[in-house]
Amino acid sequence: MEKRLLPVVGVGPCPPLIPRLSCVRKLFIATAHAISMPKCPECKRKIVSLEYRAYELRSGLMDRESKYSGLVSEDVLTDSIRYCCPACGHVIAVDEDSAIRFLRGQS
Numbered sequence: 001m002e003k004r005l006l007p008v009v010g011v012g013p014c015p016p017l018i019p020r021l022s023c024v025r026k027l028f029i030a031t032a033h034a035i036s037m038p039k040c041p042e043c044k045r046k047i048v049s050l051e052y053r054a055y056e057l058r059s060g061l062m063d064r065e066s067k068y069s070g071l072v073s074e075d076v077l078t079d080s081i082r083y084c085c086p087a088c089g090h091v092i093a094v095d096e097d098s099a100i101r102f103l104r105g106q107s
């Protein structure tokens with residue numbers, strides 16, 4: 001029976017000729033894959049990103065064909081912020097910190 005390869009977790013010297021930064025990045029990616037991907041508590045699908053929904057005050061220009069350009073978000077109604085499952089719309093978080101913790105599997 002073959003031994004399964006486990007992801008390397010830990011800090012060691014980088015191999016020569018490889019910049020230290022890229023070595024750290026590879027370690028981070030290997031560790032991220034080792035963490036189980038979060039699942040929606042409602043539909044149980046794996047989630048890699050959340051759908052952001054909020055009421056925002058936007059401003060920009062509109063021309064005579066009613067085409068908008070240069071739209072920017074000037075303010076957001078913080079009570080309306082929702083981070084939802086992109087598959088079923090279930091609300092996962094109501095603030096950015098919680099949404100990030102969920103996506104990183106830390107909630």
Ligand SMILES: [Zn+2]
Pocket residue numbers: 040041042043044045085086087088089090
């Ligand atoms: Zn869902």
